[in-house]
Structures are given as structure tokens and as C-alpha cells.
Amino acid sequence: MTQLIGVDLGGTAIKLGRFDPQGELLAELQLATPRPAMPGAVTLAIAEAIGQLDPDGLAPVVGIGLPGPTDRHNRIARLAINLEGWQDVPLADWLEPRLNRRVTLANDANAALVGEAWRGAAQDCRDAILLTLGTGVGGGILLGGELFVGHGGAAGELGLIGVEPDGAPCNSGNSGSLETRCSIRGLARLSPLEPAELCRLAEAGDPAALAVWATYGRWLGIGLSSLLYVLTPEVVLIGGGLGAASAHFLPAVRAELEQRVLAVSREGLELRRCALGNGAGRLGAAKLALDRLVLEPAGS
Structure with a gap:
């Protein structure tokens, strides 16, 4: 059974969850966002946290919601207005070799909306x-x-x-x-x-x-x-x-x-x-990883 990791990168905290394909939370972790929140420091913090959350590599795909837009291929953080030094950061390319997992990115509010549409207040x-x-x-x-x-x-x-x-x-x-x-x-x-x-x-x-x-x-x-x-x-x-x-x-x-x-x-x-509170972003990020990196290739 493919598991999923969802990450919600915020200005004060990084919230992570490991989920099954139905969106049930299996494990969670939260850590403070590095100060200053420079791209390199945040990349290392996310990589270390994922290693703690899933040391056995049960989740081969990772979705990350971040406070700003991404490129159309969902691999580059174009801008993070409230994080220092974030402009055209190739976050997926940086993380994939460190994690040995596939990574997709999304705006954090988009991820939260996907989470609410999947299992929250917008299911209907x-x-x-x-x-x-x-x-x-x-x-x-x-x-x-x-x-x-x-x-x-x-x-x-x-x-x-x-x-x-x-x-x-x-x-x-x-x-x-x-x-x-x-x-x-x-x-x-x-x-x-x-x-x-x-x-x-x-x-x-x-x-x-x-x-x-x-x-x-x-x-x-x-x-x-x-x-x-x-x-x-x-x-x-x-x-x-x-x-x-x-x-x-x-x-x-x-x-x-x-x-x-x-x-x-x-x-x-x-x-x-x-309906999902602070968990919507990480859940939606995991759902986007499922849709983009698991289901789409299988159906193409």
C-alpha cells in the first residue's frame, strides 16, 4: 500500500503528516521553521523531518504546500512573500536526491483547499x-x-x-x-x-x-x-x-x-x-502527491 507524506511549510512552523491513500493520518510531526527561513536551511529541515517521520521509506511521494506560487510544473517555488530569500527556488530538485522520493509543490492555500475538498468542508x-x-x-x-x-x-x-x-x-x-x-x-x-x-x-x-x-x-x-x-x-x-x-x-x-x-x-x-483546521494543508499536499505522482502516471 502506497503511503503519502504531506508537508505544510509556514512562516513559524513546518507541519508534516504521513497518510494512507484514503487520507487517514498515520503519523505526524511539527517543528519550528528555521530562523532566518532561508531556502537552504528550510530544505535541510524538511529533509531531516521526513527522515524522522518515515525512517523506513514507506511513503515514496511527498507533497509540499508553501506560502507562495509555484511554476506550472509544480517543482519551483517562484516566490514566498513572507519567507526570506525565496525566489525561483528549485525545491523539488533539491529534495528528491536527499530523500530518494518524488516531490511535488503547491501553494499552501491551494493545498488546504484540496484537503478540504477531499475530506473536509468542501466535499460536496x-x-x-x-x-x-x-x-x-x-x-x-x-x-x-x-x-x-x-x-x-x-x-x-x-x-x-x-x-x-x-x-x-x-x-x-x-x-x-x-x-x-x-x-x-x-x-x-x-x-x-x-x-x-x-x-x-x-x-x-x-x-x-x-x-x-x-x-x-x-x-x-x-x-x-x-x-x-x-x-x-x-x-x-x-x-x-x-x-x-x-x-x-x-x-x-x-x-x-x-x-x-x-x-x-x-x-x-x-x-x-x-473543517480540518491546521491539518488541511498537509492533507491536501499529500492528496496532490497522490494525484500527480501516483495516479496520473498509472493512468497515462
């Missing part, structure tokens, strides 16, 4: 958007049951769309992007309190905390309104660390969408919190 959907709200704002698009990545592999950077023409600078080079308003840094512009404390206060009915989440939700709704007009998905999934606060900001998101988006463009739309 063929057209979906996922937004990951955390250190940055990532995005993934599922159209007709397939990931949409564009002709060069870099489509779906939903957090980098503009929502505020004269807004704060974004690491992408844009100004006033959705990420500048709806990332953890964007939330900090609304309140000096940590997200967990804002949640606690909102749950207790604190008016100031509820107002912060309402403003946050309004900005998220502004960004989503443009995406809905273009993509008209069945469902929008909300994930990432800030997704845990969705009960506090989704009412404001819904109100903004009802005001800004024609009924026909949001007909039947559902806003859902991701």
Missing part, C-alpha cells in the same frame, strides 16, 4: 474559494472540481487583490491589499489586543471587541465582493489562525456581501469555516 462542492487568514492572507480557487492556477501556475493569490487604493503597503508591492486589512497585522491596526483576547472579550459581549471584529468583517466582505463577481462559487471557506474567530466577523461579512453583490452572483452561496 465543485466551485469553491478558500481564504486563509493569518500571518498573511492566502487563497485558493476550485473550479469544476479542479484547482485553478492560471497559465503560469501563479493564479489564486486572493489576499493580494486591492481593496483600498491609498492603503498601507503590502509585502507584494501592492498598497491597500486585502492582506493589509485582514491578516494578523491588519487586525493589529484595529486593536492592540491579541486575537485570542479579542475573541474572549467578544464572547463576553464587550462592545469595543465586537466593533473591532465587525470592522474586520467589513473589510473581508469588501474583498470577497470582487471575488464573487468573478468566480460565483458555491462556498467560501474561511481558514487560517483567524478563522477561529469567524463567528464574530462573518455576520459583518454577510451584511457587506448583501449590500455589494447582486443576488444572482451570490445565489446559494455558503460561508463556511474550514
Whole structure:
């Protein structure tokens, strides 16, 4: 039985899982992302972690989700906006000889969306958007049951769309992007309190905390309104660390969408919190390894 390894490379942690072909988790491992997160140091850390997770080589294929776009062949990390020194890094080529396993890459939000479509909150959907709200704002698009990545592999950077023409600078080079308003840094512009404390206060009915989440939700709704007009998905999934606060900001998101988006463009739309939490990315990366490196060659 072919096993699979999925890796979710983040700015603070690298999360790994070993799975069976049905997506059942067999073993897991998490380690801190090296500081600074230079490509060479991260490559070595991933290789060592995979060796620990699967010392007997039971999983011959590896999928890796990373915070940025890949090339159309899913082998080169084109850019990782929130990791230092990442531009056109041939990560698959570096890892394969070290691991003696085949490797495929994906944008981390795309991987999370694949995981949610496989065993999570989007199992019943063929057209979906996922937004990951955390250190940055990532995005993934599922159209007709397939990931949409564009002709060069870099489509779906939903957090980098503009929502505020004269807004704060974004690491992408844009100004006033959705990420500048709806990332953890964007939330900090609304309140000096940590997200967990804002949640606690909102749950207790604190008016100031509820107002912060309402403003946050309004900005998220502004960004989503443009995406809905273009993509008209069945469902929008909300994930990432800030997704845990969705009960506090989704009412404001819904109100903004009802005001800004024609009924026909949001007909039947559902806003859902991701079901798999922080495990979606590594699961989806493993599923992409299964699809690209096991099933596709066998069926060709």
C-alpha cells in the first residue's frame, strides 16, 4: 500500500503528516521553521523531518504546500512573500536526491483547499474559494472540481487583490491589499489586543471587541465582493489562525456581501469555516502527491 507524506511549510512552523491513500493520518510531526527561513536551511529541515517521520521509506511521494506560487510544473517555488530569500527556488530538485522520493509543490492555500475538498468542508462542492487568514492572507480557487492556477501556475493569490487604493503597503508591492486589512497585522491596526483576547472579550459581549471584529468583517466582505463577481462559487471557506474567530466577523461579512453583490452572483452561496483546521494543508499536499505522482502516471 502506497503511503503519502504531506508537508505544510509556514512562516513559524513546518507541519508534516504521513497518510494512507484514503487520507487517514498515520503519523505526524511539527517543528519550528528555521530562523532566518532561508531556502537552504528550510530544505535541510524538511529533509531531516521526513527522515524522522518515515525512517523506513514507506511513503515514496511527498507533497509540499508553501506560502507562495509555484511554476506550472509544480517543482519551483517562484516566490514566498513572507519567507526570506525565496525566489525561483528549485525545491523539488533539491529534495528528491536527499530523500530518494518524488516531490511535488503547491501553494499552501491551494493545498488546504484540496484537503478540504477531499475530506473536509468542501466535499460536496465543485466551485469553491478558500481564504486563509493569518500571518498573511492566502487563497485558493476550485473550479469544476479542479484547482485553478492560471497559465503560469501563479493564479489564486486572493489576499493580494486591492481593496483600498491609498492603503498601507503590502509585502507584494501592492498598497491597500486585502492582506493589509485582514491578516494578523491588519487586525493589529484595529486593536492592540491579541486575537485570542479579542475573541474572549467578544464572547463576553464587550462592545469595543465586537466593533473591532465587525470592522474586520467589513473589510473581508469588501474583498470577497470582487471575488464573487468573478468566480460565483458555491462556498467560501474561511481558514487560517483567524478563522477561529469567524463567528464574530462573518455576520459583518454577510451584511457587506448583501449590500455589494447582486443576488444572482451570490445565489446559494455558503460561508463556511474550514473543517480540518491546521491539518488541511498537509492533507491536501499529500492528496496532490497522490494525484500527480501516483495516479496520473498509472493512468497515462
